[in-house]
Amino acid sequence: MATAVRIEPDVTEVPSGGRSLEVATVALGGVPRGAVVLLSGAGGLRHVEVVDAMNELAEHGYESVAADLGPAEDDDAALEHLRTLLDRLAARGWDLDQIGVVGYGSGGRVALLAAAAMELGAAVSVRPVLPAGLDARPVDPVRTAWLGLFGALDERTPPGSLAAFGAALAASSPVFTQVVSYPGVTGEFVHDGLHPLTHAAAYDSWQRTVEWLNARVVPRPTPLARAWHERLAHRERLSA
Amino acid sequence: MSQYVDDDRTMPRFRVNRRAMTDPEVFEKEKELIFNRSWLYIGHETELKKPNDFRTRNVAGRPLIFARDAKGQIRVWINSCPHRGAMLCRQPSGNARFMTCFYHGWSFSTAGDMVSMPGDASYGPDFERPGLAGPAKVDSYRGFVFVSFDHDIVDLPTYLAGAKEYIDLVSDMSEVGMEVLEGTHEYSCRANWKLLVENSYDGYHAMSTHQRYFEMVVAARGSLDAGAVLADSRAIDLGNGHAVAAGSAGSGSIFGRALSPEAEAEREARFERLRAKHGNAWVDRLNGSRNMVIFPNLVIIDLVMGVVIRKIDPISPDYMEVTAWELAPPDEGEELKRQRLDNFLTFWGPGGLASPDDVEALETCQRAYASAGELEWSDISRGMHKPTVATSDEFQMRTFWRRWNQLITGEELPPEEHEPLPEFWRAPRLELATEESVAAG
Ligand code: FES
Numbered sequence: 001m002a003t004a005v006r007i008e009p010d011v012t013e014v015p016s017g018g019r020s021l022e023v024a025t026v027a028l029g030g031v032p033r034g035a036v037v038l039l040s041g042a043g044g045l046r047h048v049e050v051v052d053a054m055n056e057l058a059e060h061g062y063e064s065v066a067a068d069l070g071p072a073e074d075d076d077a078a079l080e081h082l083r084t085l086l087d088r089l090a091a092r093g094w095d096l097d098q099i100g101v102v103g104y105g106s107g108g109r110v111a112l113l114a115a116a117a118m119e120l121g122a123a124v125s126v127r128p129v130l131p132a133g134l135d136a137r138p139v140d141p142v143r144t145a146w147l148g149l150f151g152a153l154d155e156r157t158p159p160g161s162l163a164a165f166g167a168a169l170a171a172s173s174p175v176f177t178q179v180v181s182y183p184g185v186t187g188e189f190v191h192d193g194l195h196p197l198t199h200a201a202a203y204d205s206w207q208r209t210v211e212w213l214n215a216r217v218v219p220r221p222t223p224l225a226r227a228w229h230e231r232l233a234h235r236e237r238l239s240a
Numbered sequence: 241m242s243q244y245v246d247d248d249r250t251m252p253r254f255r256v257n258r259r260a261m262t263d264p265e266v267f268e269k270e271k272e273l274i275f276n277r278s279w280l281y282i283g284h285e286t287e288l289k290k291p292n293d294f295r296t297r298n299v300a301g302r303p304l305i306f307a308r309d310a311k312g313q314i315r316v317w318i319n320s321c322p323h324r325g326a327m328l329c330r331q332p333s334g335n336a337r338f339m340t341c342f343y344h345g346w347s348f349s350t351a352g353d354m355v356s357m358p359g360d361a362s363y364g365p366d367f368e369r370p371g372l373a374g375p376a377k378v379d380s381y382r383g384f385v386f387v388s389f390d391h392d393i394v395d396l397p398t399y400l401a402g403a404k405e406y407i408d409l410v411s412d413m414s415e416v417g418m419e420v421l422e423g424t425h426e427y428s429c430r431a432n433w434k435l436l437v438e439n440s441y442d443g444y445h446a447m448s449t450h451q452r453y454f455e456m457v458v459a460a461r462g463s464l465d466a467g468a469v470l471a472d473s474r475a476i477d478l479g480n481g482h483a484v485a486a487g488s489a490g491s492g493s494i495f496g497r498a499l500s501p502e503a504e505a506e507r508e509a510r511f512e513r514l515r516a517k518h519g520n521a522w523v524d525r526l527n528g529s530r531n532m533v534i535f536p537n538l539v540i541i542d543l544v545m546g547v548v549i550r551k552i553d554p555i556s557p558d559y560m561e562v563t564a565w566e567l568a569p570p571d572e573g574e575e576l577k578r579q580r581l582d583n584f585l586t587f588w589g590p591g592g593l594a595s596p597d598d599v600e601a602l603e604t605c606q607r608a609y610a611s612a613g614e615l616e617w618s619d620i621s622r623g624m625h626k627p628t629v630a631t632s633d634e635f636q637m638r639t640f641w642r643r644w645n646q647l648i649t650g651e652e653l654p655p656e657e658h659e660p661l662p663e664f665w666r667a668p669r670l671e672l673a674t675e676e677s678v679a680a681g
């Protein structure tokens with residue numbers, strides 16, 4: 001996580017869902033590749049880790065907005081906060097398919113809800129806090145390609161129910177989904193650590209997160225790319 | 241007379257010159273005159289379940305990307321970056337809406353459009369951004385996807401000719417559509433690719449080469465009465481070099497370990513529903529075995545207990561690579577599926593009780609062709625003089641070789657005359673109104 005330049009995000013208080021939400025923003029110059037909403041919450045990243053992640057995303061060309069949703073609220077309230085963050089990105093010209101949502105802990109649960117509710121570029125949930133009785137209730141299909149990363153020793157998501165959840169989600173969803181379970185670690189792997197399995201899970205989960213975004217988030221076209229698309233469209237109109 | 245095929249109708253005798261299996265010049269001609277001018281199998285639609293699923297495949301030496309785009313359409317792309325050539329996609333399978341070349345970072349969608357190139361300001365404003373290249377043609381028949389590198393080739397249904405009916409028989413095994421199971425058998429064989437073509441519908445070798453397999457079946461079942469069903473079978477010319485060795489009703493039942501009564505009942509119930517849908521005679525045919533080669537290199541073997549799709553890739557005159565998939569009804573119960581998998585694996589594949597024996601046979605043929613100076617010809621005459629030809633005859637291979645000979649040498653040989661097929665092998669697929677469709681309609 002060594003970056004030559006460390007960007008400190010702008011932090012502002014934004015009204016959201018009847019309360020005030022602290023939103024961190026890393027805006028980039030030039031033509032950024034895409035945008036990411038980073039959600040943390042119970043069981044999620046610490047503040048410094050959120051800033052690290054925003055910096056890493058910037059290295060890959062992504063602007064980002066981040067919020068710690070705090071102790072889990074109900075689903076509707078959490079989605080309300082997500083919309084607040086998406087609005088911030090929309091104001092900077094980002095379309096939904098140019099945005100990835102990455103959530104940790106209870107924020108991971110919101111990323112999964114978002115994937116079911118809307119068509120985003122991509123969604124990733126890292127050790128998401130999922131409802132109890134995971135396999136007992138029908139799983140809502142997702143409309144955004146969703147990646148779930150779990151610690152195999154996480155008591156809230158035992159491997160058996162996790163596999164059933166992954167299979168049910170894949171069967172019901174019209175888009176690609178994937179569940180990865182890291183052996184020998186609890187959900188604490190999100191904080192990285194010295195234990196080889198913990199470090200391996202942390203390293204791999206970040207690698208997968210970035211690749212998941214790169215393979216799916218629609219890149220913002222450069223001015224030249226836009227001009228090229230207009231030329232193509234014009235040619236098509238002529239030939240039609 | 242062609243230097244490769246000696247088709248003597250008076251004796252009668254049919255021989256193939258072994259140089260066809262060893263000569264590098266023949267191999268080059270095959271690339272140009274056969275593989276560049278045929279419809280070639282790339283994969284099955286069910287291997288791409290979700291939008292942006294992809295698989296990488298080799299067809300006629302070309303590295304290809306077999307993908308479903310974001311809108312769900314099947315696409316095939318050359319797996320080479322239009323920039324300076326690097327392989328765009330370096331995984332056997334996966335899911336990605338955008339594929340980014342690792343060399344300089346150009347990025348493309350599964351629909352083949354260029355989506356970004358790093359530092360594009362270094363290209364002029366009129367620069368034409370290249371998309372991905374594809375084969376000349378892509379089309380599918382009942383989920384079987386084919387490509388052709390020939391812009392002038394006939395359309396796929398015309399090319400498939402009589403083989404369509406046998407793809408129908410295989411595909412009708414399930415009411416919801418057959419599905420390729422995850423996982424492949426990939427193996428190689430130090431022999432010319434045409435030897436595996438011959439072997440794939442060679443009924444003559446079954447009892448001798450596969451004694452080991454049939455001993456296992458007999459031991460598992462207590463007895464095996466194959467005589468009756470084997471007595472009645474046909475080798476059939478399907479046009480354009482395609483042919484099938486088709487068993488009679490019930491011939492499927494001589495392969496594999498016996499099903500459990502529950503699994504048997506489940507399968508019978510499905511066949512009953514199919515009878516209502518497509519007619520008794522069609523389902524009787526469906527219940528027979530069929531070994532088909534779609535010219536030049538696609539094999540579909542349906543022994544009812546299991547179906548294998550086999551793609552044969554010539555690598556050099558004396559070396560081929562083989563990829564095989566299992567096609568199965570997705571709606572089968574757990575027990576029937578388990579027995580189907582068991583029957584498939586005990587017969588086919590590198591660990592089966594049959595495929596390794598075939599590979600051994602073909603490899604010894606190829607090694608022995610070193611003596612082609614002393615022993616120039618192989619004989620493929622079996623059944624030539626008979627009014628009807630059975631699966632244990634060699635009519636199906638002669639059909640292949642006549643087409644091969646025509647494409648390589650230009651020599652046209654007249655088709656072999658045999659009695660017309662009996663009713664059983666001509667029964668059509670009916671579209672009957674079932675109770676459900678009547679209720680729905
Ligand atoms: S070869 Fe692919 S970007 Fe250069």
Ligand SMILES: [Fe+2]
Pocket residue numbers: 439445446449450594598
């Ligand atoms: Fe065999």
